[in-house]
Amino acid sequence: MQEKVEKFIVPIGPQHPALKEPGHFEFSVDGEEVTGATIRLGFVHRGIEKMTESRTWIQNLYMLERVCGICSHVHGIAYTLGVEKLAGVTVPPRAQAIRTIVLELERIQSHMLWLGVAAHEGGFDTLFMYSWRDRETVMDLFELISGNRVQHSVNLVGGVKYDITPEQKQKVLDGLNYLEGRIQYYEKIITTDDTFLGRTRNVGKMTKEEATLLGAVGPTARASGVERDVRVESPYASYPGHPVNIVLDEGGDLTSRFIVRIREMFESIRVIREILTNLPESELTVRVPRRIPAGEVISRVEAPRGELFYYIKSAGGENPYRIKIRTPSLCNWGTISSVAVGHKLADMPMLLVGIDPCFSCNDRLVTVRKETSSQTMYWEDLRKYGVEYYQ
Amino acid sequence: MSLTLPSLVSILVFPAGMFLILLGMVYEYVDRKLVARYQNRFGPRWFQPLADMFKLLAKEEIIPDGVNKALFIFLPILGVTAALTSALYTPMLGFAPAFSFRGDLILVVYMLSVLTICLGLAGANTVDRFSLVGATRTLTQLFSYEAPFMLTLLGPALAAGTLQISQINAYAQDTWWMILTQPIGFLVALIGLMGKLELPPFDAPEAETEIVSGALTEYSGRGLALFRIGKNVELVIGLTLISAFYLGGLANPLEFILKTLGLLLVIALLQSLFARLRIDQTVGLWWRIGAILALVQILILVVGRLFF
């Protein structure tokens, strides 16, 4: 019986109760233990990069906000910041502040959503229901500010559409007060509940070196102690005036990823409060020419999932010449297939969700297809690579 | 044994048969509603389990390729039959069991396991990978909770000095509630029942985020409906047994309803409190803690009886 050659493969996806978006994973298992993992994405590729080339600068804003449904605002920010730089205009400070407020609200919304999904994958449906109920607070604040819950569409090229009135400001602050209490409660749960810790502690452990080598970004990297946060490294919008404290944790396992995201929400709440109480008075928009001068620009922002990278090239016309988008989920995929091996099958959904993958963001562009595991990075390769890298 | 009219009634209408199936649905509804309320949801309407059952019974039953057809059809029937049979020996609604003989407790315990074994076999019968993993987990779980669960039912039996359920029930009514004298046994029995019914947090065998629906992934229509009926029946019987043994016996319908629903309240709370345990954690929990606790309980009982 030792010469068991055939692998028992458990497929997850493209349609599977664990995945809310299409992706395909194949885990070869030995009993309950995972011995290999391959990933196939690309089921929701929409060719957005090509589409940008045939649309005007204004039209593109609305399309790029639809790259992702969870973090639509951050795509709009990356794009508008880039285009404004190309056009050589400076957005008024009040518009910058409002953008930043929405950015941080979006981060809270995204992390709350993730908390619920991750709890659900771990079979902890009560936490799922509670966190999504409280997430409604943020959604209502979005509706208050922009009239929309999901696609807020706050941005314009050269400013923002919506102002925040004093009444709205008070409501946002009230909402944040409520949320802060709730998030403190969730922090207590994820750090003290025994069954939950049993599912997250030491699961998917990734050291700082591995996270660096595998190119992890965002909370996934920060949970392994890698100091990578674009808001801190290269501040944009209102972040220069209201700096963010980087949230780090050294654990590197799922528990750390939970903790980092939860603490980031506190940080977001702090920043929003700070900006709201010091909201500058100014115009909301500035005029931007219809034709953007030729040139190219790189725009990096910190999305809820990590670094979002835009490369925009203009040939001086009404349409962009080329827009390249690199979303954070893409960077984090590599961490899964190498970390999965050796874990239990039951840990896989949580591990997958641990990086907070966003398939739509991903598939806009690139597929990782790991046929016959030829591309899976195994520990040996990784270690060898690490040894060479660090000499 | 010739089938007389009273025995036919007891098999087809009460306590087994139609009555038990309907009661199972009521309990399923109560359970779902309670869990939903604990989770801050609204939960289903009162006729939801009934509607589900009718829908499933009306649907086409798909028999997948690669299965043994006879087994595929036969296993759910066997499972439900076993569950219903065990009801004949339990004090349903607080009335005396329809049938009774010395040692019927052993029979009931085995009959209750038949459903789980059928579930495991049904999963192993198909070639679906989720079913196979689910079947492995179902049977693994069976082997882990079964021994402690049996030991905890043995506790009251030892105290009563009989293996006949009706006599244990009568004994329980006369003495202190055994939840007070054997608290460890009660706790293990309650959690054992949750493991038996694959309720969260012991739902690894049907963890939807990993293996879709576990052993039942390939079942649809009638087969699925039967398995669900079987589970509901088992829930009722399990609750009946535990309240008869540990909660001072069941003397009349009112007592039955109050005690079993009270237990269900606790079970629903436990369901919503925890994250799902991995199958290795489940096995570890039962053999490292559950079995030892149950043994300690039995040991205390035996030693206690020696000195009395």
Added chain:
Amino acid sequence: METEKLFTIAEALLKPWAKEYKRPDENRLDVYLVREDLLEAVAELAQARWGYLSAISGVDLVPPAQDGTGENQEGRLEVLYHFCNSAAVLSLRIEIPYSDAHVPSVCGIIPSATIYERELMELFGITVVDTPVPDHLVLPDDWPDGVFPLRKSFTGFDSPQAQES
């Protein structure tokens, strides 16, 4: 300025291969290379642990409009390797002609580059030599060969590029 310091280091590292430096923006440095030197330059950066590879962008540079005087100029493809280090963004730029569209793979040095290289192969028709897995990527399995959607000549399936293949 920390960014300035980082760029000074990068310039020193890349000195042997750089054809030209450009500073399009205060936190950007563009270094123009030829294809043959790419691997050595990337290896040098990785060796010194200067930042991390953030993305690889491909750009299709169509030939300028013809005025009827000269020969048809050949289009070129540009590949940019973006390295980020704190606020600094360093782009290694190489240009290759349509007729000789291939670049070496940097996966031997930076394994996570594989996804970006596959994008180049599939969407731009740039052959990445020695990339670990050259399979079909983001596009459907039945996508026709020789049709590269991010080339400017592709405007849909009725475009000349798609018709030819």
